[in-house]
Amino acid sequence: MSSAVSEQRVLSGMRPTGSLHLGHYHGVLKNWVKLQHEYECFLFVADWHALTTHYEDPRVIEESVWDMVIDWLAAGINPGSATLFIQSRVPEHAELHLLLSMMTPLGWLERVPTYKDQIEQLKEKDLATYGFLGYPLLQSADILMYRAGQVPVGADQVSHIELTREVARRFNYLYGREPGFEELVEQAIQKMGKKSAKLYRSLLNKYQEQGDESALETAHALVREQQNITLSDKERLHGFIEGSGKVILPEPQALLTPASKMPGLDGRKMSKSYNNTITMRDSEDDVMHKIRTMPTDPARVRLTDAGDPEKCPVWQWHLVYSDDSTRNWVQQGCKTAGIGCLECKKPLIDSVQEELKPIRIRASEYAGNPDLVKSIVAEGCEKARDAAKQTLEEVREAMGLGYF
Numbered sequence: 001m002s003s004a005v006s007e008q009r010v011l012s013g014m015r016p017t018g019s020l021h022l023g024h025y026h027g028v029l030k031n032w033v034k035l036q037h038e039y040e041c042f043l044f045v046a047d048w049h050a051l052t053t054h055y056e057d058p059r060v061i062e063e064s065v066w067d068m069v070i071d072w073l074a075a076g077i078n079p080g081s082a083t084l085f086i087q088s089r090v091p092e093h094a095e096l097h098l099l100l101s102m103m104t105p106l107g108w109l110e111r112v113p114t115y116k117d118q119i120e121q122l123k124e125k126d127l128a129t130y131g132f133l134g135y136p137l138l139q140s141a142d143i144l145m146y147r148a149g150q151v152p153v154g155a156d157q158v159s160h161i162e163l164t165r166e167v168a169r170r171f172n173y174l175y176g177r178e179p180g181f182e183e184l185v186e187q188a189i190q191k192m193g194k195k196s197a198k199l200y201r202s203l204l205n206k207y208q209e210q211g212d213e214s215a216l217e218t219a220h221a222l223v224r225e226q227q228n229i230t231l232s233d234k235e236r237l238h239g240f241i242e243g244s245g246k247v248i249l250p251e252p253q254a255l256l257t258p259a260s261k262m263p264g265l266d267g268r269k270m271s272k273s274y275n276n277t278i279t280m281r282d283s284e285d286d287v288m289h290k291i292r293t294m295p296t297d298p299a300r301v302r303l304t305d306a307g308d309p310e311k312c313p314v315w316q317w318h319l320v321y322s323d324d325s326t327r328n329w330v331q332q333g334c335k336t337a338g339i340g341c342l343e344c345k346k347p348l349i350d351s352v353q354e355e356l357k358p359i360r361i362r363a364s365e366y367a368g369n370p371d372l373v374k375s376i377v378a379e380g381c382e383k384a385r386d387a388a389k390q391t392l393e394e395v396r397e398a399m400g401l402g403y404f
């Protein structure tokens with residue numbers, strides 16, 4: 001259910017644990033670039049999250065942070081449209097995480113499916129730490145801090161958004177009940193002015209008497225667009241619609257990122273640990289070499305052996321990069337041994353070079369101007385902190401820490 005949430009605000013983060021590759025580009029970055037035109041985007045480097053798994057050897061984190069920001073910019077993230085920041089430079093995230101930890105049942109964290117999965121998968125690391133158990137709660141703090149309505153994530157992260165929603169609900173339940181709530185709501189309704197007040201009441205009626213969900217949506221929207229009432233009053237009015245107390249931390253939605261079709265050079269998922277990537281900064285020569293040496297259908301030993309594209313990772317790449325006519329040419333040529341594998345790879349080399357050319361140029365511009373990159377991030381951190389401080393102030397107040 002929507003609420004006081006900034007429907008139009010998107011928040012997402014990425015862990016700095018190595019160079020970004022075409023998997024990130026096709027899977028995440030192109031999506032972010034699109035979203036930055038449709039929403040108010042806060043995008044951040046999740047360096048503390050990286051530390052939960054890389055605490056024994058954190059060097060890769062510091063080596064990756066700035067390059068990652070550069071890769072975002074090179075991919076087309078526009079610092080004029082999106083706010084870019086680094087998690088550890090907005091220490092308010094740590095305070096919110098701490099405060100949320102007070103009211104989050106241990107079982108909720110132990111039951112997040114990624115918890116046991118990751119411990120199992122990353123056996124070489126000791127993840128029996130306090131920090132790693134808290135990973136998804138830190139993520140909840142990241143999200144709730146900005147009251148983001150939409151969180152673009154892959155399917156593997158949906159359980160973390162679900163946890164975030166539960167934490168928000170519990171927080172609002174515990175701390176959104178203030179003495180005299182009903183009277184305060186009544187006063188807030190009147191502050192909206194005659195017309196809006198009347199509309200608010202009638203929408204509420206429609207929802208309560210007829211279960212009209214769209215009336216509920218409209219009522220939230222009406223509250224959201226009020227200019228003359230305080231944030232606290234808005235939270236009361238949102239909460240009243242839901243039949244709860246104040247909605248201090250609104251529940252976000254996962255904005256599921258469509259699964260990337262971009263496989264690795266060997267046909268498995270593209271991943272640094274499989275050593276099957278093309279990074280966003282690979283040189284022209286690297287790209288050529290890597291594609292030329294991609295494995296193909298093992299049945300094609302000689303040029304005269306016919307092949308089957310379904311058994312070949314190169315074909316998967318044609319599905320990403322090639323149009324119908326090229327695909328037909330591949331299907332035909334492969335099955336009749338009419339083309340060689342190097343020939344088949346040629347259009348892919350061209351497409352990847354074409355795709356990476358402007359990215360490389362922008363990346364080298366930013367890489368050559370580290371001061372510019374730092375100032376973009378510094379500005380983003382400042383903007384993020386402003387938003388974060390507002391939320392924290394209310395959270396402190398609600399949790400009884402407002403006696404300063």
Ligand code: TRP
Binds near residue numbers: 015
């Ligand atoms: N856990 C996310 C990942 O591994 C990164 C992340 C941290 C994140 N905080 C977030 C994503 C907040 C979305 C919102 O991909």
Ligand code: SF4
Binds near residue numbers: 333
């Ligand atoms: Fe793969 Fe193309 Fe060679 Fe067929 S011709 S095996 S699709 S590389």
